[in-house]
Amino acid sequence: MLYTGPMTQMDTTRKMILHAAVERILHYGYSKTTMAEIAKDCNMSAGNIYRFFASKLDIAEAMARKFNEEAYETFATIAARKVSAADRLREIFHYELARTYSAIDEDAKILEVAEVLSDERPLYMNDKLATERTYLVKVLNDGVASGEFRPIDNPDVVAEMWQSALMKFRFPQLFSKLTLPKLQREIDGVMDLLLAGLSPGATTPPPWDGVTAATEAACAVTSEMIVNKKLNADQ
Missing domain, CATH: 1.10.357.10 (Tetracycline Repressor, domain 2)
Known part of the structure; x- marks a missing residue:
């Protein structure tokens, strides 16, 4: 259940959590920082912090x-x-x-x-x-x-x-x-x-048609992928 209080209060609390998280992560590192530790730094329960950030990755x-x-x-x-x-x-x-x-x-x-x-x-x-x-x-x-x-x-x-x-x-x-x-x-x-x-x-320059030939000899799987798929980094 998400926090539903006033936006100003939510923003203030999120900023406090974020500030505490930045200080801890820059000191100990991301992998060595836990949500429970961040919550403790903010004087709140570990469960309460998840009302503002769903995960450490979100932070x-x-x-x-x-x-x-x-x-x-x-x-x-x-x-x-x-x-x-x-x-x-x-x-x-x-x-x-x-x-x-x-x-x-x-x-x-x-x-x-x-x-x-x-x-x-x-x-x-x-x-x-x-x-x-x-x-x-x-x-x-x-x-x-x-x-x-x-x-x-x-x-x-x-x-x-x-x-x-x-x-x-x-x-x-x-x-x-x-x-x-x-x-x-x-x-x-x-x-x-x-x-x-x-x-x-x-x-x-005109489109280059040699991409398949350039890759198939070294890696047939890559060649097939290039032919059959269009990868879009924005999706």
Whole structure:
């Protein structure tokens, strides 16, 4: 049975629980933190905490949503700037690299939370990427309107491809042990290539038909999957 009191009271209690959970998780780690311990920190019963959060995983997601609120505000500010679209795209992704790298570098226990959400809450991660794309699409449309970029038939798909190409630079410690300066050098190189593909006169190559032939010799199962399934990361 869910808590049905006034929203203001519920919000206050949820914030108290979330604050206590963040402190405990950052000190002991996600796996070593229990709901009963969080409840004790809040001077409530273990059963009562479940009226506000159904599971520890829900608390981890709430932590991540809080972490991302500031990012969305920054994305909006960057997207509205009166500078070139290319500069705005670079700034958005450099900001996200520095923000997520620093979060883990300053407290490695954040990495555990990121890994858990990536594995167990893929829909949350997809929602986050979809929200980010709204700002990327605005910048892409601005670039097309000003003549800085070539015409784009589907800016949302192009934004998604940018995210895919730059996924390594989001919580980068999940993927590599490179230092921040080396990652910044890499992300600039990748964005140089992506921006070249958006420049006036650039053309999209025809669809490649060799994916099945390239995989079937090494892995027939993978080849069959590629032929028979269309995977949509947003579902």
